[in-house]
Amino acid sequence: MARFEVFGVAVFMVLLLSMVMTTPYATNATITCGEVTSLLTPCIPFGVFGGIVPPDCCAGIKGLNVAQNTTEDRRTACTCIQEGAARIPLIDYDRINTLGDLCGSPCPYKVYPSTNCSQ
Incomplete structure (x- = not known):
């Protein structure tokens, strides 16, 4: 079982990193998908x-919340998380949406496939 978990985590990291490299964002946000990915990759398992x-x-979630200074930052981070999570097989959206509270740094939005990050 441990071997499967290590392989699975490696696959998820590759998928998440590929999302960062293929998703262009031309916004006024100061945060990038690369930064979001770097901060949240430890949360994938x-x-x-x-x-x-x-x-x-938890350190990544706290760092992300500090980095989301503007509405555009929050929109960009939300979109990056949503698109990255969609590429991770077996991701549990209810579980990932508890992370902010579990880490003592609540997220200003919930991310699901149906979330409209532009609002």
Whole structure:
């Protein structure tokens, strides 16, 4: 089982990184998809398998919340998270939407496939 988890995490990281490299954003946001991905990659195992939230995941969520200074930053981060999560097989949206509260840094939005990040 551990071998599958390591392989699965590696596959998810590759998928998430490929999203960053193929998704252009021309906005006034100061945050980029690359930064969002870097901050939230440690959260992927929790989003798929559950268990204990990694400390690096909480640090990333707190860093992301600090970096979202404007409405455009929040829209960009929301879109990046939404598109990245959609590329991760078996992601549990309900689980990933609990991360902000679990880490003591609530997210200003919930991300689901149906979320309209432009609002």
